[in-house]
Amino acid sequence: MKRLSIILMALFVASLLIISTVSYTLASEKKATVLRLAAPWPPMDPVTVQIEAFAKEFNKRAEGRYVVQIHPGESLMKMGESFDGLRTGATEMAGWPIGVFGSVDRRFGAAEIPFLANNPEVDAAVQVELMPLYGEFMEKKFNMKPVFTFTCLALDIIGEVPIRTAGDWKDVLMQSISPQSARFIESMGAAPVAMPFVEGYQALQKKVVQVTMVSPQFMIMFKLHEVAKYVTCGYLIPASLMIAVNLKTYKKMPEDIQDILVEEGLRAQKRTNDFFINVSKENIKTLRDLGLDVYRLPKEERDKWAETLQPYCDELFNKMDPKFSEKVKKIAADLNAKYPY
Numbered sequence: 001m002k003r004l005s006i007i008l009m010a011l012f013v014a015s016l017l018i019i020s021t022v023s024y025t026l027a028s029e030k031k032a033t034v035l036r037l038a039a040p041w042p043p044m045d046p047v048t049v050q051i052e053a054f055a056k057e058f059n060k061r062a063e064g065r066y067v068v069q070i071h072p073g074e075s076l077m078k079m080g081e082s083f084d085g086l087r088t089g090a091t092e093m094a095g096w097p098i099g100v101f102g103s104v105d106r107r108f109g110a111a112e113i114p115f116l117a118n119n120p121e122v123d124a125a126v127q128v129e130l131m132p133l134y135g136e137f138m139e140k141k142f143n144m145k146p147v148f149t150f151t152c153l154a155l156d157i158i159g160e161v162p163i164r165t166a167g168d169w170k171d172v173l174m175q176s177i178s179p180q181s182a183r184f185i186e187s188m189g190a191a192p193v194a195m196p197f198v199e200g201y202q203a204l205q206k207k208v209v210q211v212t213m214v215s216p217q218f219m220i221m222f223k224l225h226e227v228a229k230y231v232t233c234g235y236l237i238p239a240s241l242m243i244a245v246n247l248k249t250y251k252k253m254p255e256d257i258q259d260i261l262v263e264e265g266l267r268a269q270k271r272t273n274d275f276f277i278n279v280s281k282e283n284i285k286t287l288r289d290l291g292l293d294v295y296r297l298p299k300e301e302r303d304k305w306a307e308t309l310q311p312y313c314d315e316l317f318n319k320m321d322p323k324f325s326e327k328v329k330k331i332a333a334d335l336n337a338k339y340p341y
Contacts, residue, residue, distance in 0.1 A: 043072045047095075079196065080100075098134075112239060113313055118339055146242055154234075158231045160210050161211060164232055175204075175209045177196065184236070187309050187311075235341070
């Protein structure tokens with residue numbers, strides 16, 4: 001009897017060990033893999049809101065196996081560090097203005113070629129066409145994959161002095177937020193002052209610059225009407241953003257999670273492009289309601305500025321891979337013909 005009791009006790013202990021092991025395994029399997037997304041845009045920013053919508057849909061479909069965790073306002077890493085951080089895997093996902101890294105690879109400069117797009121409709125459609133082209137070299141060269149790209153509307157002009165003709169640019173101190181905007185400013189005869197786009201308010205307030213180039217949406221969000229008087233809208237430099245994932249991280253995902261990431265990225269791309277196209281129609285009224293003097297650049301004057309910038313645009317294209325640049329030119333030409341200024 002004693003022997004039977006010992007055997008039963010041993011079996012009971014073994015069963016507990018088996019149950020414990022199984023429970024631990026199931027718990028481990030249910031623990032989510034976190035995809036940290038480093039973002040420079042602050043909380044409540046329209047871009048952050050759109051990224052949050054993407055994360056919500058992805059997380060819902062991933063059912064707790066993978067979770068996108070957004071770190072807005074450079075809380076995880078500075079924007080300038082995020083490209084290399086994503087490449088090395090220091091973060092699993094990141095977002096940034098594409099043109100900011102035009103110095104890393106000239107092809108990123110295609111996102112901010114002056115006068116490439118007539119309007120938001122063209123800009124959005126161009127980004128849809130360019131994303132797979134970016135992906136071709138990003139995967140091979142930078143160990144990352146674009147998830148979605150989208151317009152955030154063109155860089156236009158806001159400041160304490162009006163810029164309405166080519167002559168108005170001369171010797172004006174102007175914030176530049178990318179290599180492309182710096183060359184645009186120089187070509188028009190103004191003096192660029194390089195600094196991140198988020199520092200525009202302080203730069204205008206402290207008179208470090210007289211004018212900045214940002215999208216009307218950011219003029220509104222960053223309350224630049226408090227430190228500026230004049231706006232000129234002419235869709236001068238198209239601006240677009242990218243959300244990308246570390247390629248090694250992506251390849252480790254189960255195939256169905258990869259599919260969900262791609263599918264939700266494409267849905268987010270359409271949703272975000274539609275948002276900015278729609279909001280662009282309201283921005284002029286909003287800026288005027290805020291007390292700003294808003295001037296829409298006439299086509300004739302815009303064409304003159306474009307002619308001045310043409311040598312620089314040619315230079316940008318010539319520094320890119322010829323096949324890539326020709327594809328960009330054709331994409332833009334076809335869409336501009338469809339959606340005139």
